[in-house]
Amino acid sequence: MTFFFVFLAILLLLALAIRKAHRNTYEAVLHKVQVGRSEDGDGALRILQLSDLHLEKLSITPDDLYEKLKEEAIDLIALTGDFLDREESIAKLSPYLAALNALKPTYGMYAVFGNHDYVLQGEPFARLKATLEAHGCVVLQNETKTITVNGQTVNIIGIDDFYTGRSDIKKAYAGVKDGINLVLTHDPDIVPHMKDYHFDYLLSGHFHGGQIHWPKPYHLAKMSKTLTERNMIKGYHEWEGKPFYINEGLGQTGVNIRIGSKPEVTLHLLALPSRREAVKAV
Numbered sequence: 001m002t003f004f005f006v007f008l009a010i011l012l013l014l015a016l017a018i019r020k021a022h023r024n025t026y027e028a029v030l031h032k033v034q035v036g037r038s039e040d041g042d043g044a045l046r047i048l049q050l051s052d053l054h055l056e057k058l059s060i061t062p063d064d065l066y067e068k069l070k071e072e073a074i075d076l077i078a079l080t081g082d083f084l085d086r087e088e089s090i091a092k093l094s095p096y097l098a099a100l101n102a103l104k105p106t107y108g109m110y111a112v113f114g115n116h117d118y119v120l121q122g123e124p125f126a127r128l129k130a131t132l133e134a135h136g137c138v139v140l141q142n143e144t145k146t147i148t149v150n151g152q153t154v155n156i157i158g159i160d161d162f163y164t165g166r167s168d169i170k171k172a173y174a175g176v177k178d179g180i181n182l183v184l185t186h187d188p189d190i191v192p193h194m195k196d197y198h199f200d201y202l203l204s205g206h207f208h209g210g211q212i213h214w215p216k217p218y219h220l221a222k223m224s225k226t227l228t229e230r231n232m233i234k235g236y237h238e239w240e241g242k243p244f245y246i247n248e249g250l251g252q253t254g255v256n257i258r259i260g261s262k263p264e265v266t267l268h269l270l271a272l273p274s275r276r277e278a279v280k281a282v
Contacts, residue, residue, distance in 0.1 A: 024258040028250065030068060031264055033236055035049030035201055036090070036271030037245055044269040045149055047182070048105070051080040051205025051250030051264075053096065054116065055089040057116055057256040060263060062099040065250075068130040069103055075149070076107045079137065080205045080247060081114025081161065087124040090131055097135035107147050109137040110156050114186035114206065115163040116253070140184065142168040144175040152272055153179025163206065164232060180272060188246050189203035190237045192226050196269055201270050202244035209234035209248030209261035234261070 034044075048069065077100055083093055100109060111132050120128055132139050140158020147154050155176045160166040167190055181199040188204035207228075227233065227246075234248050248264035 013146070019041060024262055025057075025252055025256055026195045026263075028060050028064070028068060028263040028265060029267045031235075032269065033245065033266060034269045034271075035236075043150065043272040045154065045180075046075040046184075047078055047201050047203070047268040047270060048072070048074045048076070048100075048103070049078045049080060049245070049247055049266040049268060050100075050250055051186075051203075051247040052082040052114070052208060052251055052253075053084070053093075054078075054082055054093075054249070054251030054253050055084040055092045055096075056086060056251075057253065058251035059256065060250055062095040065096065065265070066099040066102055069265065072103070072104050074105045074267070076147075076156075077103070077109040078182075078184050078203050079106045079109065079111040079186055080203055081112050082116040082205065082249070082251075082253075083114075083128065085116050085119050085253075087120060087127075090124070090128050093128075093131055094135065097132065097137065097141055101135060107149065107253075109135075110145065110158065111137050111139050112158045112184045112186055113139075113141065113161055113166075115161050118161060118164050118166070140172075142166075142172040144172060146175070146177055147156075149272060153177050153180055154272075155181050157181060159183060159184045159185040159190060161185075162187040162193075164214055169194060174182075182270070188232070188244060189227055191244055193244075195240070199242055199244075201268070202242070203247065203251075203268070204244065205247040205249050207233045207246055208253065208258075209246075209264070212257065214262075 018258055138145055142160045143158060145156045157172050159169060159172045183199045183202040183206050187206045234246050236245050247266055248261050250263045252258060
C-alpha cells in the first residue's frame with residue numbers, strides 16, 4: 001500500500017512538472033541586447049530577431065507577438081530559420097508575417113533558412129520561400145543585401161544553413177561593400193569557420209537554449225561540439241573578439257515543452273559609428 005501511494009505521488013509530481021514545462025512555451029521573453037556604444041547616443045540600429053518558430057509546436061499566437069512588440073521602435077527584422085517541418089504548416093506562417101509587418105520596420109524584414117526548413121523540397125520549399133517574399137521578406141541564401149542607415153552602409157549577409165551543408169561563406173560575402181557587416185545565419189556552429197571573414201555582429205538560433213535544459217542539455221552535443229563544449233548555447237558571446245548571438249527560439253521541436261529555457265524574441269541595439277567616426281575611418 002505504501003508503495004502505491006509513493007508511486008501515485010511520483011505520477012502527480014511528474015504530471016505537474018510536465019504541465020509547467022508546457023506552460024513555459026507560452027511565456028515568451030523579450031530580451032534587449034546592447035552591442036557596442038555610440039558616442040552620439042543616437043547611432044543604434046534596432047534589430048528585432050525571431051528564430052526557430054517551428055510552427056507545428058508554437059504556443060505564441062500572432063496577436064500575442066504583436067501585443068508584446070507593438071510599443072517597440074524597430075528598424076529591421078531578422079528571421080534566422082527553422083520556420084516549420086511540414087508542408088501543411090506553410091499556411092500558418094502568413095499571420096505571423098502580417099503581425100511583424102504591422103510593426104512597420106524601417107528597413108524591412110530579412111530571412112535565412114534552417115535545417116528543418118530543408119525537410120521541404122521542390123514545390124513545397126518554393127512555396128515557403130514565396131510566402132516569405134509575398135509578405136515583403138527578403139530571403140537570403142548565401143547572398144548580401146546592402147542598405148544605407150543614417151548615411152552609412154550596412155551589409156546584411158545571409159549565410160545558408162551550416163548544419164545541412166548549404167553554407168557558402170565566400171559566395172555570401174561576394175557582394176559585401178565597405179561598411180557594417182551584419183550576418184544572419186541559422187546554425188551558430190559556423191562561427192569558428194569564419195576566421196577570414198569579418199562581421200560586426202552575427203545572429204543565429206538552432207539550439208533553443210537547450211529547450212530541455214535540465215540538468216544539462218546533453219542532447220546538444222550531437223548538434224555542435226565546438227560551441228557546446230564552451231557552454232555557448234544561448235545569448236551573447238564572442239569568438240576571437242567578434243560578437244554573435246544565439247537566440248533561444250520562439251517555438252519548440254520534438255515535444256512542446258521547455259525546461260530551463262523560455263521562448264525568446266530579441267531586440268538588438270547595434271551601435272553604429274557616427275558619421276564623423278565613419279569619415280575618420282575612411
